[in-house]
Amino acid sequence: MKLTRRNFGKGLGALATAIAAPSLLRAQSKGRLVVIGGGAAGATLAKYAARDSKGALEVTLVQENPLYTTCFYSNLYLGGMRSFDSITHGYTKLSQAYGVKLVFDRAVGVDTAAKTVALRDGGKLAYDALAVAPGIDVIYDSIEGYSEAASLVMPHSWKAGQQTQILRKQLEALEDGGLFVMAAPPNPFRCPPGPYERVSLVAHYFKQAKPKSKILILDAKNKHSKQALFQEAWETYYQGMIEWVPEEFGGKVEAVDAGAMTLVAGGEKHKAGVANVIPAQRAGAIAGLAGLADDSGWCPVVPESMASRKVEGVYVIGDACIPGDMPKSAFSANSQAKVAAMAIRHELTGSKKFPPKFRNTCWSTVAAEDAVKVGANYQATEEKIAKTDGFISEVGEDTEIRQQTKMEADGWYAGITNDIFG
Numbered sequence: 001m002k003l004t005r006r007n008f009g010k011g012l013g014a015l016a017t018a019i020a021a022p023s024l025l026r027a028q029s030k031g032r033l034v035v036i037g038g039g040a041a042g043a044t045l046a047k048y049a050a051r052d053s054k055g056a057l058e059v060t061l062v063q064e065n066p067l068y069t070t071c072f073y074s075n076l077y078l079g080g081m082r083s084f085d086s087i088t089h090g091y092t093k094l095s096q097a098y099g100v101k102l103v104f105d106r107a108v109g110v111d112t113a114a115k116t117v118a119l120r121d122g123g124k125l126a127y128d129a130l131a132v133a134p135g136i137d138v139i140y141d142s143i144e145g146y147s148e149a150a151s152l153v154m155p156h157s158w159k160a161g162q163q164t165q166i167l168r169k170q171l172e173a174l175e176d177g178g179l180f181v182m183a184a185p186p187n188p189f190r191c192p193p194g195p196y197e198r199v200s201l202v203a204h205y206f207k208q209a210k211p212k213s214k215i216l217i218l219d220a221k222n223k224h225s226k227q228a229l230f231q232e233a234w235e236t237y238y239q240g241m242i243e244w245v246p247e248e249f250g251g252k253v254e255a256v257d258a259g260a261m262t263l264v265a266g267g268e269k270h271k272a273g274v275a276n277v278i279p280a281q282r283a284g285a286i287a288g289l290a291g292l293a294d295d296s297g298w299c300p301v302v303p304e305s306m307a308s309r310k311v312e313g314v315y316v317i318g319d320a321c322i323p324g325d326m327p328k329s330a331f332s333a334n335s336q337a338k339v340a341a342m343a344i345r346h347e348l349t350g351s352k353k354f355p356p357k358f359r360n361t362c363w364s365t366v367a368a369e370d371a372v373k374v375g376a377n378y379q380a381t382e383e384k385i386a387k388t389d390g391f392i393s394e395v396g397e398d399t400e401i402r403q404q405t406k407m408e409a410d411g412w413y414a415g416i417t418n419d420i421f422g
């Protein structure tokens with residue numbers, strides 16, 4: 001038999017049956033799943049794989065920081081609607097209730113032949129299956145003059161934590177009448193409606209605390225998610241406060257100077273009071289180091305299982321993967337994690353596998369009592385995770401519908417963080 005990728009597993013299965021011993025060995029030793037990254041994707045996967053395998057798998061979660069601040073709802077913190085604590089979560093329940101082994105360290109390399117993960121502290125973890133969920137890295141040098149050091153002055157706040165706190169402090173310190181400039185990123189990036197929700201909630205804060213302040217969005221794109229809905233909200237609540245400059249009118253930021261607090265776009269120099277520079281993005285570094293990313297900087301996967309198309313025995317979920325029609329969102333990451341958990345349990349314990357289902361809804365808060373949403377269902381095809389049907393809020397909806405949508409959004413945040421960490 002020719003050993004192609006398609007019949008690779010079948011061949012091994014036949015061999016195992018013929019000599020019987022490997023299946024005996026499997027019964028005696030637990031399959032080892034290592035998950036890199038404890039965000040919306042990785043923490044969900046670790047929890048579901050551990051919980052549903054009922055002790056048949058040894059699940060280890062490698063996560064840099066013992067506390068995780070969600071990017072989702074971080075805009076509400078920036079707008080003064082939520083506390084920082086309310087968007088920060090720990091991992092105790094994962095270990096205590098489901099037996100997930102926690103390793104608070106950074107994965108710095110993967111040997112996919114030896115099936116080991118190298119840790120920054122010098123340790124090594126062996127795995128039978130590996131899931132990689134590192135989220136994104138921002139590409140600092142995609143904007144001239146931008147760097148990790150510059151991001152302390154002109155924060156991207158596109159990874160939550162210290163970056164989000166820097167931006168909030170700067171917004172608080174801005175004088176009434178000061179200018180907030182956002183450099184909005186090119187596609188594809190984490191959370192397509194995120195920049196525009198952020199602008200809405202910064203405007204909400206300004207309206208209360210510094211009503212003479214203005215917002216300028218310099219955008220690397222010509223259109224964006226929920227555009228008509230955001231523009232409607234800006235007209236309704238924040239008239240005259242927000243200017244959006246698309247790429248075709250010179251919106252793409254080419255260079256920044258953190259010392260001078262200036263941004264250059266379309267040949268024009270803009271001086272900011274607060275500058276939120278969100279550059280282009282790619283999968284978190286470990287994905288590249290493990291050979292999982294392609295030339296796009298993102299990781300191609302088999303939609304049915306979220307298995308890497310590049311490295312056997314490795315799964316990629318969340319923002320780091322190429323998600324077909326799904327947006328890069330926490331809801332998507334959580335949905336993909338459940339598909340991968342089922343596929344991995346099937347691979348390591350022989351448990352049943354069902355056709356995968358993917359779902360996403362992205363809510364955006366645009367004012368205290370007003371939120372809009374977009375969502376869809378998806379199925380796995382050979383080629384990609386493909387959208388089957390979808391919905392979006394309508395322009396001109398009743399106040400009650402919007403209040404209802406805002407309540408749904410808050411309910412979703414409570415529900416998903418409990419689903420991930422609870």
Ligand SMILES: Cc1cc2nc3c(=O)[nH]c(=O)nc-3n(C[C@H](O)[C@H](O)[C@H](O)COP(=O)(O)OP(=O)(O)OC[C@H]3O[C@@H](n4cnc5c(N)ncnc54)[C@H](O)[C@@H]3O)c2cc1C
Nearest residue numbers: 037039040041064071072107134135191318319329330331
């Ligand atoms: C402003 C903003 C608003 C958003 N709002 C929403 C929203 O309303 N709804 C929604 O669904 N989504 C929203 N998102 C998107 C959402 O935050 C992301 O899609 C989601 O967090 C992706 O999950 P992830 O697990 O792939 O990555 P992350 O959540 O980033 O998790 C990755 C984790 O892995 C860790 N890590 C990385 N590399 C390593 C390594 N080598 N070793 C160990 N640990 C590592 C990181 O520290 C991090 O904790 C928003 C994003 C932003 C920026």
